[in-house]
Amino acid sequence: MSPQSSPFSPTTVVGAQNYPAELVAAVVRATEAAASACLPLVGSGDKNAADELAVAAMRNALGLAPFDGTVVIGEGEKDEAPMLANGERLGTGAGPACDVAVDPLDGTRLAAENLPGAVAVIALAPRGSMFDPRDVFYMQKLIAGPAGIGVLDVRAAPAQNATRLAEALGKPLDELVIGVLDKPRHASLIAELSHLGVRVHRVAEGDVSIAIAAATPASGIDAVMGTGGTPEGIIAACAVRSLGGFMQGRMAPQSESQRAAAVSAGHDLTRVFTLDELVASDRVLFVSTPVT
Template sequence: MHRTAQRTRTDVRTLEAIALAATHSAAIASRAWVGRHDKNAADAAATEAMRQVLADAPGRGTVVIGEGEKDEAPMLYNGETVGNGCGPDFDIAVDPLEGTSFCAKNHPGAMATIAFAEPGTLWSPGPGFYMDKIVVPPRAKGVVDLADTPERTLANVAHALGKPINRLRVVVMDKPRHQELIARLLRAGASVHTPAEGDVAGSLEVLLPTGDADLLLGIGGTPEGVMTAAAVRALGGDMLGRLAPQREEEAAAIRAAGMDVDRVYTCDELVGGDALFAATGVTGGSLLSRPRESEGAVLAESMLISSGQVRRIAHTGAHPNRGGIR
């Protein structure tokens, strides 16, 4: 469900600096917990650091989708407002530390992430925590359907990309719920990458020209889904999503909220206006390097996706777009 949009249009590009500052601060804060096998502490550190930056954001931001409800997560809960009020209104989707287990165990793939959009344009999943997703690059836009079998999806994407199925690289999270899906993809001849978590990172591997995947399938979190949709919209790819409750309590709450678990949402329904996505590396990997000491400062690498462009930024300060964007 979308909230009513404001009449005055917000140029989200004016928020690039605060998005980068937020993910940078979260990444540096969680860095102290890398390898300490305490994912909750790492997540809390990232969230608090990001919240402090957002408190000074120019304008008024509304967290449409965060990591927890107010009673369970005192920071960046759904519906919370941030900012100094002196500037544009904007929507926020946030996961201060994607890959908490990766951070705790010092495995590649953890990063701080956030998405900003025009006010009233981010889809709110209400009490839905999980969603089924398909993400494809721009060349495969319009050829996928959540009603298709995995085999038909592979065939359609392979045809659109001009390659045989046995050259397709598919990202599916390594979860018990995906055992049959993974088996069918393998039997069809595709190569399947199965990270333990991190479907935003998996989607970026699909979307980026330098990425190492052609397709993402499977069930992941709704915050990650909305943030992914922001990147998909900015880069011209394609995405479909559908609520996929994993427990009866979640399904009952969705029904009580008047939402339809069978409805398929397009990317433009998940993000209905201009949006940007930002991420900063925490433990390194193929997308972003880990923060490192450099001449007495901590140098971090971030990625900014906005207006059809992907920019990589190496920075140490709170406002990294004051130089260093390339």
């Protein structure tokens, strides 16, 4: 079965002006290598095998890239999937010193079941500018386009944020579209938004793709609400910052053991992270290549 088309086809590159052309080209090759490597397993039902192929291909390609990269976000820890390890050094060592956030296959189940939305993604920022969320694998996120700046607050009730955004966009609530991961933890969120009359766009998984859509005016998605992966949140923050959008995040452990580990590691679970705190530089590069 051939892969379904993706709204991100062909490769999306945001922030190319911030880095040398040869480095941008190398990063594009790395996402395309990851996407191509796992294509034979699209629809196979084996998400870990597809992820392994994508990880290996991306690691090999980034090893040849002209930069001094350190992996800050190596997606995979929370579900024990294959991953590029946090702290891993990448590149030839010649060129810009960068923090690296990667997800060789965001939407592993989507790829395994041949559903739209799986992508291979890489984000770069200057060394020391990416927030390192180690020990906390989940984050509550609120993401929108430029209209959300100065309007939305992750601490406010979903209905309040939806009403504020609709007013800022100049549209009725029943035309507002909010993306939410279709997970049991979001049952009350979906119910609250639906009761308000908001159109809820449910996605099975794929935090990064829906975040980019929310930050892009006229994409059809006005905002993203709910809890998803923290690693994907940092990757998304790079794209959202490049696109001039709005984002806030708050650590959201999903069990008592996760909460205890986060507190023990020194995290303040009440802290609201702004976009500037999630990635503290305008010099970001975001590259996404569709798999499905």
